[in-house]
Amino acid sequence: MSKKNKLAPYMKKKLISYLINFLLVVAGFVVINVLTTLGVIDRYIAGILTMVCINIILAVSLNLVTGILGQLVLGHAGFMAVGAYTAALFTIHSGLPLEGFGGAITFLLALVLGGLVAALFSVIIGIPALRLKGDYLAIITLGFGEIIRVLILNLDFTGGALGLRNIPGMTTFNWVYILAALTVYIIYSYMLSRHGRAVLAIREDEIAAEAAGIHTTYYKMAAFVMAAFFAGVAGGLYAHYIGVIAPSKFNFNYSVEILVMVVLGGMGSITGSVIAAAVLTILPEALRAFSDYRMLLYSVVLILMMLFRPGGLLGRSELSIAGLGRWIKRMAQRFAAWLRRRKNGEKAPKKDKKSRKKGEVQ
């Protein structure tokens, strides 16, 4: 009994924040659905939102390996391709129902299967690459991405360069929204556990992590395989959304595009990846008005970002409601101080920033 009482405050605080986040996700879901029925969100916007969700899954899963584990992966689109083709071939050839409730089950099976096959590939790549210390994974995944693309191009059952056609369009906005939310939750909750701490320790110092009793190869594999799984799921969603998939879509450029989202959002920041994925998916569409200059503007935005926030939008920190509250409070205090100074006609104290930093250390 006493044990339960001791547990309560620790758990309660966490559970409340989970509940708030859950309600926010539900609210977002309801709002978008209402707007769709009202006709505010047309098919064009709905399409962009779907791609946003798919890119969120890709960016967050890549962040698990590149930002949190600290291993560069240059072939994330390769895992996505494996998932996309596996899932698409499954729904086309399995003969299972495609409509109604049965269709939902078939789709779910296809997505999970796509994820599992992608994960299987990551195991095959990871075993030799992750037993070593250092950046071998970057080179191996780079090669993997290209091999997969060329392989798909030359196999018969994948449709070659023409691509795979007539994939049933089962991906709706509700599917991608729920799965994106689920992916973020799973990776986030995994991070805030003993497993996540072990993964972070490897990023910080692999030798020290091992000396602290962490089975480094196991945790590196776990993070990498998990990331590949979600990339596979995202691939399945993509295939059933677009309807036609060709190997050229899953090229090196797309891998880099996902990587840019991770870097821009902040390596190791999951919420940062979510925001960056959304911004970088919407940005090219929003810049359509500038037609010819749109890729130029896109690049300029990226360069400016890296100049002014080299650590990414959020750096290593996460966006949270509690954090936002603290930030608003701090800003309000600063504003109040500014107002006071203005009233008294003083100048801003110059040492402000320095003294604050000193205070933090002590």
Place this chain on the structure above:
Amino acid sequence: MALLEVKNLGIAFGGLRALKDVQITIDNGEIVGLIGPNGAGKTTVFNLLTDVYLPTEGTIELEGNSIVGKKTYEITQHGIARTFQNIRLFKYLSVIDNVKIAMNSQMKYSGFAAVLRLPSYWKEEQRVEEKARELLRVFDLEQYAETRAANLPYGQQRKLEIARALATDPKVLLLDEPAAGMNPTETLELMETIKLIRDRFKISILLIEHDMSFVMGICERLVVLDYGMIIAAGDPEEVRADPKVIAAYLGGE
């Protein structure tokens, strides 16, 4: 039976024999010092004990079981923990997370339980939180629990590294120059801390150190290495008077 028994240990890097015929025994609750001039092979002994290198000859037994060829993390789980000569903390993580990471192998809940936030997750996290805070209290670091490790002053970082090693629940603690870079006051304080943890956690300690007053003040036995071989071993006072040791440190004919 000795807790840790090292017999005829040796390693050759190609043609270079870095260590030869090293014998060290450590009993329960002992503090043993490993000293010697620069390049004598002291850290190499630590690296062999924790499987950073595989010895080319000899045996290492912990409580009668050989640990040669076991992986580093397995050795840690068996009860040999170490600190590093150049501090290796998880710099961007909080002080308490540094300690919790070392307790990873004492926790059992699966990744599945973590994602679903099953009761085992809450229970074990709560237990580890309390245990980590208790350990930080011993080192007077509790008020820094949420601070980033990199923001700690140097002396505290050294302490945190020892705390992290202790968090793995070791039987033998290997300290690689724990007093390096500390001022005299900090060194004195560290001596007290090391004695305290030996008594409190009932562990044995093997330490490398160049600060002779520190070594003389704390070690019950000394082992002196020079050019990869043991030139003297035994009581600190005897070792200090040994002509071979004096020759190794100051030069002789």
